[in-house]
Amino acid sequence: MKKIIVVGGGASGLVAAIIAKRHGADVTIIERNARLGKKILATGNGRCNFTNVDALPIHYNNPAFVKSVFDSFSPSETLLFFKSLGITPKIEDLGKTYPLSEQASSITDVLIYEIKRLGIEVIYEKVILSAHKETQGFVLYDQQGETYHCDRLIVATGGLALPQSGSDGTGYQIAKDLGHEITPLFPALVKLKLDSPYLKVLDGVKFPGFVSLIHQNQIIQTEFGDILFTKYGISGPTILQLSRKANALLQDHQTIYVDVKLVSELNPTDIEERLMDLKNLPVELALLGLINRKLVSVVLKEARLMADVTIEQLNPMQIKRLAQLLTSMKFKVTGSKGYEEAQVTAGGVNVNDIQPKTLESKKSKGLYFAGEIIDIDGLCGGYNLQWAWSSGYVAGLHATQ
Ligand SMILES: Cc1cc2nc3c(=O)[nH]c(=O)nc-3n(C[C@H](O)[C@H](O)[C@H](O)COP(=O)(O)OP(=O)(O)OC[C@H]3O[C@@H](n4cnc5c(N)ncnc54)[C@H](O)[C@@H]3O)c2cc1C
Structure with missing residues (x-):
């Protein structure tokens, strides 16, 4: 059984962990906060515009890369995924989709329920500061110098937007440690x-x-x-x-x-x-x-x-x-x-160094990325969470293979 660590229990990390566990891996999430999915609660003015049913690759900065990921997990598959977890969607103008409850907490609640149901281990209040490749897998170091070992690593630490939610950019250092280039970063949807x-x-x-x-x-x-x-x-x-x-x-x-x-x-x-x-x-x-x-x-x-x-x-x-x-x-x-009020970070891990079909690193075998840490950002209106779910799905699935 493969031991997978997902760093970051936000939108993309939660889906990556669920999918990896459903496919038989031994999964651990390491999250710096005392709770999972903190940023999700702030989305869509507390209503969580969790997808956009009209989202297409052209609505993102690197469409060809996004297409490859959407081919595996599209907005319609996202609807089915959340429906199966209990969310009834409400589609509003311009394809913006919310839970019928109009509460972002519905989205975190169903994801956390599934994490618990599957028995996924969650380590809270640990900030991973660096990572290194070992002969077999990876070793991660937290702020207290504690180490964590895994066969496969999924980095889902988000970008720099709304840093008080936990995404303060530390994930970029992990990517750099493992040989990745970060394209210029700046706030978007701000x-x-x-x-x-x-x-x-x-x-x-x-x-x-x-x-x-x-x-x-x-x-x-x-x-x-x-x-x-x-x-x-x-x-x-x-x-x-x-x-x-x-x-x-x-x-x-x-x-x-x-x-x-x-x-x-x-x-x-x-x-x-x-x-x-x-x-x-x-x-x-x-x-x-x-x-x-x-x-x-x-x-x-x-x-x-x-x-x-x-x-x-x-x-x-x-x-x-x-x-x-x-x-x-x-x-x-x-x-x-600035980032304090931005919804998303433009720039991130260069997509040229990531396999578009699997989200595995081209620099470091067994390393995967998901979510906003990748140099992908989309329009306002459900597009960025859609990217988080889709990339989480693809990274989670392929990390088990
Ligand atoms: C105010 C606001 C409103 C938004 N509204 C919408 C919306 O309605 N629709 C939409 O589509 N998008 C929206 N977005 C964008 C969307 O929330 C993000 O694109 C999405 O959450 C990114 O998911 P992610 O998993 O990549 O990162 P995040 O959700 O940011 O999750 C990253 C997680 O990693 C953890 N972490 C970070 N670094 C470390 C570390 N070193 N060690 C351990 N854990 C770490 C963080 O604590 C966090 O929990 C909004 C964003 C904001 C700020």
Whole structure:
């Protein structure tokens, strides 16, 4: 019987352990926390958006690698896996899938129940700091210098996002010890910081609209959905989706902007016509029917207009400028809220050094990786947990063979 150690009892590690045990291995999970699956509880605002039924490899940064893993364990197989454990899924807009209970704890509860039912050993409150290959298998060292031996090793320690959940990046050292290169790391699915004198006024303004990421006057990515201004910058699902590309460019010391459509339903010509219809009204009042009150003062400042001037007192250039601002207001992006608030880590163990069909290391036989520690990240909306389950399944299965 193969002795397998799974380092990390998070999403990917739990599935890897379950699958390995079901296939006859002697499995031990080593988890630094006093409990399993801590981060899962924080997912989906406590509801756990545990998969996305529309998730495809193209929704991830390394699609060919993801495809190979999804060929073994796809979102539909994930649904069956969780259904068999007792979870009834609830599919919402854009394929986002939650447990019907709307409680993330349902997901951890059923996984932990299965871990116990299978008799998987769990060692809590031990941080593995390094690993070495032995003639037969591996030896791991924890923070107290204690050692652990195994035939096969699955590293499922997560990335750097939400470090208080336990994923503080120590796993990268284990990967390096065993000969792996770590690609540049940066936070993704994270709120962005802006440089703007208007943030204090705009704090709390939320509306649905289009927002684009701009680099060298080119649109890099556009998203539609809720946009939320905050005292440090900008947030909302749209921004999380843009944040990966934004942070990649910032890492490269590039200057970038977000271009926000304050009015997404009308084009500039429509807006000009609408304003002309209201020519007797003060400009402030005409704008109040189009955008949030707090945005009105910002637009007037940017357009250098007094609030009480009537539309008919404006010249055509001023009207054009107003229409332009309402459909395109640019803000310079200066950074992000970092790993503390990021949902995922971009970068990780280089996929070129991992077998895509088995998730076994090409550098160290018997070593497997699962989850966010690998250089894979996906969109916001159930894609990253899906990667964790799929990669956990593949690593767990092949580690037994
Ligand atoms: C706030 C938030 C909300 C999110 N919401 C969603 C969502 O709704 N849908 C979605 O798809 N994704 C979501 N994600 C992303 C998702 O949670 C992660 O992609 C996923 O949990 C990664 O799984 P993992 O197993 O790789 O790592 P983790 O879940 O981070 O687990 C790693 C485990 O390893 C342990 N560990 C780390 N280092 C060591 C060590 N050296 N020794 C021993 N143990 C160690 C940690 O304590 C942890 O338990 C969210 C993330 C955050 C932060």
